[in-house]
Amino acid sequence: MKGFYFAVLCSLLVTGLRAQDKYITKEGYVSFFSHSIVEDIKADNDQVLSIMDTSSGEIAIQLLMRSFMFEKALMQEHFNENYVESYKYPKATFSGEIMNLGEIDDQNTETEIVGVLKLHGEEKEISTIVNIQKTSNEIVLTGDFKVDVADFNIKIPSIVANNIAKTIKVSFKLHHKPYSQ
DSSP states (O other): OHHHHHHHHHHHHHTTOOGGGEEEEEEEEEEEEEEOSSOEEEEEEEEEEEEEETTTOEEEEEEEGGGOEESSHHHHHHIIIIISOTTTSOEEEEEEEETTGGGOOSSEEEEEEEEEEEETTEEEEEEEEEEEEEOSSOEEEEEEEEEEGGGGTOOOOGGGTTTSOSEEEEEEEEEEEEOOO
């Protein structure tokens, strides 16, 4: 994880971008929710790294799969060992662009975010609406999108197929603060 922080921060420094255009959070929040006729499954992760450049609209997000917390320990174990195989695919990443970010002056507005989600060794383009709240010292991004489990080659055994939805709702809230060198 420290290697990722170092690589991302070095790449931002090398690009020669102004520091006041970069915002970062190391405590972003991502959750997912699976609704099925048998049971609902919810997991939360509040250890999400996100870096954004307000001059270009570029954003990069990374999270460790093992950082998702479930209500039941057995669900967490099955999630990590059987479904996302976090020992083999420890991270999920998103790399993309917040559309028209430089043109947004309002304190609270919506725009589109487009990019590539990498999960379980597979990549898929994602596009969703994001709510942006700007203050003098913070940019907060909130939103959600749906993910089809099959798109990421996550196998669900037939014995529990009714317990897990085929489409999962992913929600996020990222409080970015100005990055200072």
